[in-house]
Amino acid sequence: MHRLLLMGVSGSGKSTLGPLLGAALGVPFADADAFHPPANIEKMSRGEPLTDADRAPWLAALGAWLAGQAGGGIIGCSALKRAYRDALRAAAPGLRLLFLAGPPALIAARQAARPGHFMPASLMDSQFATLEHPAPEEDAIILDIAQPPVALLRAALAALPPAQPR
Template sequence: MGVAGCGKSSLAALVAQTQGLSLIEGDDFHSADSRAKMSQGIALTDADREGWLSRLGEELRQHADGAVLSCSALKRQYRERLRAAAPGLRFVFLEIDREQAQQRVTARAPQHFFSTRLVDSQFATLESPLGEERVLRLDATAPLARLQAEVDAWLKQGETA
């Protein structure tokens, strides 16, 4: 979880592969209307995210044996909805500063629907998950292989706890 450009999709794909789990790419579940809004630089509202969160919760329920979900989950209420759908759900918070997120979103702009104008709104919406249960904070600027190793170790540790 984290703001646009923090590396959620890249890390989630790698962790899903190393853990032998299904990958649920949150961006794939946005409605056409929401995608259009984001591509036009219009921030989504809680109402816009309602159906999206419901679909993600259903996807998690369908993968009772486990899955890796890439999802912004910017507000605590969003994370609580996902936790309700999948008790025991853990979050990896990829923390990044605004400038680096902007650089990454700008670099991927030709291939992605998310407008570069929305980075500020992501930071305005973000409610840090630090202090919540089952949250691992990682520096999103670290090498992907190191992030994946840290997540794998954290997940393994949770199995024995």
Template sequence: MPAPIVVMGVSGSGKSTVGAALAQRLRVPFADADDFHPPANIAKMTAGEPLDDDDRLPWLDSIGEWLALHRDGGVMSCSALKRKYRDQLRGHCALIEFLHLEGSVEVIGRRQASRPGHFMPASLLASQFDTLEPLEADEHGLAIDVDQSIDAIIESYVRATDSHPAQQEDR
């Protein structure tokens, strides 16, 4: 059975778009972590203030609960920038597959600029990159460059996960 997938990365990397398309391709439910933020977090980010770990704790617990409910398959878009955040998610659902959408500050900045009205202002992009801790060797998942089409990203992910039968058995 497939593990839930968390599409992770900094704001503007395409997590929601790729996550929704991947869920559709895999025919599993999709959720966007942005929808799990309490109003206080949204107000803070809208004001240009980065969230701290205390702000993220209940938010990550809500996301972890969703992942646990979808342990047989689901896709969640979530920044999951730090290892300890990913560990918190794994505290709810032991096996999660991560798809890290990575790109340069310039590429992500251009993408972010094309999202008018999003509550995460471009001014917080630097803090997102400062916070980012890439996947470690013992974490299930892979990183894919975002500077390509959504279809190419999904194809790369599906090919990579299909070509690792040991990962499939672990699920």
């Protein structure tokens, strides 16, 4: 069973890689953006970063979704702080991290090509300022987002151990 967290700043490719990886592994993918309550979306749409208090119920909902996927699942979530990742791991033991890493210039270019998303490009600086790179003990698989999606998929699959039966 694979329980995976695709993490990275907004625009890093979580929503692109997640469905590909889910199809390859035969597990569902959920985009964390779909779990935000309307108040969070409104706040981000105004260009205001979320607080930890804003994120707490959202992280609880993500953890509940992951824990409820008996056969495994993948969630695409920024999970910028270690505390957020720890909360998700506590809710879904065995959660494995895949960190979609890339330079701010590449992310900015992707954000500019993504019209209509509620996360404005103006919040990119706050995303990078908040980002706590995974520590060695988090055992994250680091993926270079400069690669095309198919190459990222191959790299992720090669780095993941075989699924363990539940």
